[in-house]
Amino acid sequence: MKNFALIGAAGYIAPRHMRAIKDTGNCLTAAFDVNDSVGIIDTLAPDAVFFTDFECFYERAHTLRRSPDQALSYVAVCSPNHLHHAHIAAGLRLGCDVICEKPLVPTPALVDELARVERETGQRVFNILQLRHHEAIVQLRDKVATAQQNTKFDVDLTYITSRGKWYAASWKGDPRKSFGVVTNIGVHFFDMLHFIFGELQRSEVHYNTETKAGGYLEYQRARVRWFLSIDANDLPDAVKGKKTTYRNIDISGEPLEFSDGFTDLHTTSYTEILAGHGYGLEDARPCIETVHAIRTAKPLVSTLREMHPFVSLLK
Template sequence: MKNFALIGAAGYIAPRHMRAIKDLGQRLSIAYDINDSVGIIDSISPQSEFFTDFEHFLEHACRLRRDPATALHYVSICSPNHLHHAHIAAGLRLGCDVICEKPLVPTPALIDDLAEIERETGRRVYNILQLRHHDAILKLREKVANASRDRKFDVELTYITSRGKWYMQSWKGDPRKSFGVATNIGVHFYDMLQFVFGPVVRNEVHLNAEAKAAGYLEYERARVRWFLSIDADDLPAEVRGKKTTFRNIDINGEQLEFSEGFTDLHTTSYREVLAGRGYGLADARPCIEVVDTIRESRPSAPRPGEGHPFLEGKRA
């Protein structure tokens, strides 16, 4: 049994990490969040220590190191995006391996910094890239791998997940903390695309606004037109008023169906980490390079055939 700490226990995604730890027979020893709305712990790991300030959390974690039976092995991180780097570094310097949600960090330079801290501490960083474990994605990857090497797939990615007014008042609506829509809700799609279709060849941005973004990505094996939004007004007419989310990945005219099968992907990710097969810094780098380029690029008009259909009428 391994001992875990959890940073960011009050967030939306934290219960998936708690359940993965419990379901795999491991121990959540200690959790931390500035927000004390963490009653979910009672149904998963009520014996865990909990702190609302980082100093007391860190001091307690250091005290646990005195006894091999209580010393922490892993620190799991579900904190806001802009805190990931600092929390990962703290976990490594506690002598732990670290499991972190997406986006790992905002820039490739910070990945390089974490690699240096890995060398200093002898510990490792793992990124939750759960779409790589999804059956539909794995089957698509196999299909692409078995296709003729000179074949390039045409992909249209659309993801609209409408958010209420609260969103822009939270850290997620602050680009200094979330790093913008493309990073916050798109990074796992960019990782999936690279996982399936190979390295990025070209990255063009057509729209980069507060609530939506769009562009064109060319991979070794695919041409991708993409559109991401948190604006309910972007929902297609056929789903507006019925659903708050629209997700579609069209590949050569065929829709990729992967709306099911998400329930246990965090548990699968944890199982792979515990078995020494987790995804590390090098695996996370390509999608971080994509979102870093998107944030730094000036939007331009799409070339013929490269603009997403939802882009029409939108302002950069």
């Protein structure tokens, strides 16, 4: 049994990490968050020590190293995006391997910096890239791999997840902290595209605001028109008033159905990491490079063939 600490225990995604720690037969020993709405701990790890001051948390974690049976083996990071780098580095310097939520960090330069801290400490960083474990995604990857090598698939990726006014008031609505809608809600989709279709060859951005973005990506095996939004007004008429989220991936005229099967993906990710098969810094680098390039690109005027249909409606 391994001892875990959790940074960002009050966040939306933290319970999935707590559940994964428990379901893999391990122990959440200590947790930290500046917010104290963490009652879920009573259900999943009632004996975990909880801190709202990072200095106290860090000192406790460091003290635990004196006892082999209490020493931490892993630190899980679920804090706001802009804090990931600092919290990952802190976990490594505590002598722990670190498991971090997406997005790992905002820039390739910070991936390089974490690689340096890995070398200094001898510890590892693992990123939760849960879509790589989804059965439908794995099956599609196998299908692409066995298709004729000169085949390029035409893909439309659409993801609209409505957010209320609270979003803009939270850290997620601050691009200095979330790094924008493309990074915050899109990075795992861009990792999925790389995982399935290979190396990225070309990228164009056609639209990019605080609430939505769209563009074109060309991979070794696919031409992808993509659109991401947190604006409920972008929902298709057939969905409005019925659902708050619309997710669609069309591959050469065939829809990819993967609405279900997300429940246990964090536990699967933890199982793979504990077995020595986790996704590290270099696995995460391509999607970080992609979102960084999109975030810093100037939107271009493009042909309708390469522009996502939802973007063309905005022009």
